[in-house]
Amino acid sequence: MFGIRHPIIQGGMHFVGFAEMAAAVSNAGGLGIITGLTQRTPDLLAQEIARCREMTDNPFGVNLTFLPSVTQPDYPGYVRAIVEGGVKIVETAGNNPAKWLPGLKEHGIKVIHKCTSVRHSLKAEAIGCDAVSVDGFECGGHPGEDDIPNMILLPRAADELKIPFVASGGMADGRSLVAALAMGADGMNMGTRFMATQEAPIHEHVKQAIVDASELDTRLIMRALRNTERVLDNPAVERLLAKEKALGANLKFEDIIPEVAGVYPKIMKDGDMSAGAWSCGMVVGLINDIPTCKELIDRIIAQAESIIRGRLEKLL
Ligand SMILES: Cc1cc2nc3c(=O)[nH]c(=O)nc-3n(C[C@H](O)[C@H](O)[C@H](O)COP(=O)(O)O)c2cc1C
Helix, strand or coil, X not given: CCCXXXXXXXXXXXXXXXXXXXXXXXXXXXXXXXXXXXXXXXXXXXXXXXXXXXXXXXXXXXXXXXXXXXXXXXXXXXXXXXXXXXXCEEEEEECCCHHHHHHHHCCCCEEEXXXXXXXXXXXXXXXXXXXXXXXXXXXXXXXXXXXXCHHHHHHHHHHHCCCCEEEECCCCCHHHHHHHHHCCCCEEEECHHHHCCCCCCCCHHHHHHHHHCCCCCEEEECHHHCCCEEEECCHHHHHHHHHXXXXXXXXXXXXXXXXXXXXXXXXXXXXXXXXXXXXXXXXXXXXXXXXXXXXXXXXXXXXXXXXXXXXXXHHC
């Protein structure tokens, strides 16, 4: 469907998914994805797509995250930049993308929608998405409010969906890939793991924080706002959690602005690791090095093959 060699996707990531990241993953045989909204305007996204095209001949995609926000981004402009840039794969996330599907599909663009539940996945299938990315409770970023881990979510999705889907959240290595395939997925999507690569265009402090952290080091924030996000623990996150505890159901977004608004450039570009809350998956517990994207993907495929031909074949 996507014209890629290996069934491995790099999910859209705010202030990580620049052209360098997407091109490195696509050059390694996976599907790299540029994060649309990290580019402040549609013109900047058009330039980022053009930059990525200079760095790879392989297919790559663009993520469009539909957020509930007071000032809506110029979505029609972003869609135009994608279409005119000749991008053929779009990863949508957040709100229902139905409104944008006709404008994408008439240009032969395949749409993969990110979902955190079976019911949302079925909705994505019903409105005509080509595939879904099923994000379990483990995932970095927004796991939704159902808290169903992939061990349950993936087989449930496989039982109900007719369109292909990839497993997302907690995926790191060949073991993850084989498990995802065994549970009915057609491939896997990784976020956090791709941040700890040589080519990820983010500060070394972030990569080191990922390598240093264990699976016990993520926290869930903003549950009271029904906008739950999994982030790496740090002093700003502890401050935020203390406010959440004190305010309970009365918590408002305004209360936590210092910890969540505008922090991504400070973290990802400047490496100021206590500037605020940033998305990070439990999979940090499985990340111990900073390989190139090619080393990572080759290693995943080699490990998957050896598990299938070794441990699993013994079961036959
Ligand atoms: C730093 C970071 C930023 C992210 N930003 C976005 C985003 O802007 N839009 C989106 O749809 N998903 C975003 N995600 C989610 C990823 O695309 C992916 O679904 C998730 O990381 C998968 O879980 P994993 O981290 O366990 O691999 C982000 C994840 C991380 C770690």
